[in-house]
Amino acid sequence: MQVPCLPVRQTYMGLRVLELGAVIAGPFAAMIFADLGADVVKVESPNGGDDSRRMPPSFGGQSTLYQAMNRNKRSLVLDLKSEAGRDAVLRLANRADVVIESFRPGVSDRLGIGYEALRLRNASLIYCAISAFGQSPSGRGLPGYDPLIQAFSGLMSMTGDPGAPPARVAASVIDLTTGMWAAMGIMSALARRAQDGRGRYVESTLIDSGYMLLCHQISSMLATGDVPTRIGSASPIAAPYEAFRTADGWLMIAAGNDASFGRLCKALEVPELLDREEMRSNAGRVAHRHELNAVLQQRLVQKDSATWTAVLEQAGVPAGPVQDLDQAVRHPIMAERAMLAVPDGASAQRASVLRVPFDDARPPSMRAAPTLGEHSAEILREIGFGAEQIESMLGIKEPARKH
Numbered sequence: 001m002q003v004p005c006l007p008v009r010q011t012y013m014g015l016r017v018l019e020l021g022a023v024i025a026g027p028f029a030a031m032i033f034a035d036l037g038a039d040v041v042k043v044e045s046p047n048g049g050d051d052s053r054r055m056p057p058s059f060g061g062q063s064t065l066y067q068a069m070n071r072n073k074r075s076l077v078l079d080l081k082s083e084a085g086r087d088a089v090l091r092l093a094n095r096a097d098v099v100i101e102s103f104r105p106g107v108s109d110r111l112g113i114g115y116e117a118l119r120l121r122n123a124s125l126i127y128c129a130i131s132a133f134g135q136s137p138s139g140r141g142l143p144g145y146d147p148l149i150q151a152f153s154g155l156m157s158m159t160g161d162p163g164a165p166p167a168r169v170a171a172s173v174i175d176l177t178t179g180m181w182a183a184m185g186i187m188s189a190l191a192r193r194a195q196d197g198r199g200r201y202v203e204s205t206l207i208d209s210g211y212m213l214l215c216h217q218i219s220s221m222l223a224t225g226d227v228p229t230r231i232g233s234a235s236p237i238a239a240p241y242e243a244f245r246t247a248d249g250w251l252m253i254a255a256g257n258d259a260s261f262g263r264l265c266k267a268l269e270v271p272e273l274l275d276r277e278e279m280r281s282n283a284g285r286v287a288h289r290h291e292l293n294a295v296l297q298q299r300l301v302q303k304d305s306a307t308w309t310a311v312l313e314q315a316g317v318p319a320g321p322v323q324d325l326d327q328a329v330r331h332p333i334m335a336e337r338a339m340l341a342v343p344d345g346a347s348a349q350r351a352s353v354l355r356v357p358f359d360d361a362r363p364p365s366m367r368a369a370p371t372l373g374e375h376s377a378e379i380l381r382e383i384g385f386g387a388e389q390i391e392s393m394l395g396i397k398e399p400a401r402k403h
Contacts (some may be wrong), residue, residue, distance in 0.1 A: 016038065016095060017030055017038050017096065018041050019073070020041045021169050023052045023069075023173070024069060024100060025179045026100050026179070028180075029100055029180070029183045031073070033126075035356045035366075038097075039074070040276055041076055041379055042070060042073045042075050042076065043092075044078075044372060045080075050066060053372065059351060063104050067351070068353050069368050071343055071353055071366055073369050074375035074378075080113070083394070088383065090121065091384065098190075099126070103129075105131050119201075124197060128186050129202070130205070133142065134203060134208070139207065144159070147168050149206040150174055153174075153213075157228075161231065162230050177209040178205065178209040182202065182204035185203075191204050220236075237286070238255075238256040239282065239285040239289045240264070243322055244293070244297055246301060247302065248304040249304070250322035251300060251320070252319060253312070254319065255319075256282070258282065260316070264317045266315065267311050267312055267315035268300070303323075306321070334337065339354050340355075344366060345368060373394070376394055380393065
């Protein structure tokens with residue numbers, strides 16, 4: 001018997017997600033579903049909860065990193081090594097649609113809450129395991145954090161200026177993209193479950209995300225034998241396609257084809273470049289990047305970034321100033337895109353967080369990230385624990401409820 005395929009929004013509104021993750025990758029994947037309306041229960045350790053709770057800076061007494069990754073969720077404190085904690089997870093998994101965990105390989109099985117244990121109790125469960133290197137023998141025991149994977153994957157070796165030390169990409173691109181891949185894998189599994197009713201195992205790893213970010217560099221290296229090196233803001237496949245210094249800052253120019261290069265030369269009043277045979281094709285410009293950049297840099301440093309941005313925009317040349325983060329957030333486009341939202345009950349714009357960037361993820365309201373264990377008692381009641389059990393597990397006495 002086929003299970004009816006519901007509209008995506010309706011499916012997510014009724015979805016139950018159990019999150020056994022910490023810091024960024026797992027919590028980010030779960031938050032995507034929380035923003036879509038799913039009921040996400042986040043299980044946290046009694047020893048301070050998610051590590052990101054203690055990572056600076058803080059606002060309103062809570063880490064801004066934690067706030068950014070955990071809105072719209074409910075927090076449940078459990079000791080997963082205890083019999084009661086394991087029992088609670090099993091009860092939650094019995095009624096969940098999705099479980100997301102980011103333990104090191106083998107940990108969930110040792111705790112008795114791995115995929116095999118859970119699927120025997122809930123055959124329609126989608127189980128997503130997030131780890132650094134997956135289950136492979138060479139990597140399963142290795143530590144996995146975003147900068148370590150940036151280093152391991154080769155990304156860091158090609159980031160930065162020539163001759164300078166390797167640089168980490170400032171954004172946590174490995175963690176965030178791993179969370180995105182996890183969410184996409186889960187969505188795919190949910191779509192297939194809607195057809196056959198079966199649960200599935202989904203794996204998302206930091207190293208796979210790192211390799212995928214470098215997909216065209218890897219293809220190029222395998223084809224040519226040339227190992228990419230650090231070239232600053234430049235691109236190895238087009239020129240001029242990098243940041244140039246102006247009288248007051250930096251300007252990014254992306255003249256990636258012959259037509260835009262011709263317009264650039266005219267706008268900058270350097271027509272002599274077009275008279276040179278080696279500058280008439282993109283491949284030639286890439287090969288003679290240093291000579292090309294010397295001419296452009298000499299001209300661009302004569303005026304400020306705003307002036308050149310206006311000149312090049314008028315000429316139809318892709319270009320724009322290199323902004324700092326404050327300038328980028330204050331630009332009218334941020335407001336027009338409605339990317340920032342102040343969670344319900346927050347007292348200031350400074351508590352804003354970014355919504356998930358697709359139109360279906362614009363909930364009418366947004367709950368702030370929960371305090372540690374904020375929803376423990378209510379969740380335990382929902383899955384059948386009595387008042388005495390809850391008191392024993394949480395070390396608190398439940399208030400008498402009115403009938």
